[in-house]
Amino acid sequence: xxxxxxxxxxxxxxxxxxxxxxxxxxxxxxxxxxxxxxxxxxxxxxxxxxxxxxxxxxxxxxxxxxxxxxxxxxxxxxxxxxxxxxxxxxxxxxxxxxxxxxxxxxxxxxxxxxxxxxxxx
Numbered sequence: 001x002x003x004x005x006x007x008x009x010x011x012x013x014x015x016x017x018x019x020x021x022x023x024x025x026x027x028x029x030x031x032x033x034x035x036x037x038x039x040x041x042x043x044x045x046x047x048x049x050x051x052x053x054x055x056x057x058x059x060x061x062x063x064x065x066x067x068x069x070x071x072x073x074x075x076x077x078x079x080x081x082x083x084x085x086x087x088x089x090x091x092x093x094x095x096x097x098x099x100x101x102x103x104x105x106x107x108x109x110x111x112x113x114x115x116x117x118x119x120x121x
Contacts, residue, residue, distance in 0.1 A: 025065070026055055026072065027055050029065075029067070029069060030055045030074060031053075031074075033068075033069040034069065034074050036050065036053060036074070038053065038074060039074055039075055039079070040075050040078075040079030040082070041076060041078070045076075053074050053075070053076060053077075054075055054080045055072050055073075055074060055075075056074070056075045056080050057072060058071050058072065060087065
């Protein structure tokens with residue numbers, strides 16, 4: 001059992017390192033290309049708070065990093081989180097006209113008999 005946990009830890013660590021390398025690459029490029037201003041709320045950033053400015057991939061593909069930065073926009077942490085929450089909201093919606101069937105589960109279906117058996121017991 002410990003061996004599989006160690007292996008899993010190594011895989012996760014390697015994945016995080018690779019993601020950090022990728023992020024550092026395009027983040028550094030984006031910070032050189034664009035002014036340090038949030039594209040959502042127009043908040044300006046300096047070296048002291050630059051860690052709060054993040055790169056958002058407009059098309060949602062984190063591997064699409066053209067050198068001209070056309071798939072990026074700089075967003076503050078809050079606006080970036082808001083953008084991703086909108087995507088999550090939209091992912092749950094469907095454009096089909098099909099109506100989902102109503103739930104047939106009733107948590108109180110057997111309540112009366114349970115209450116009667118408790119009175120008897």
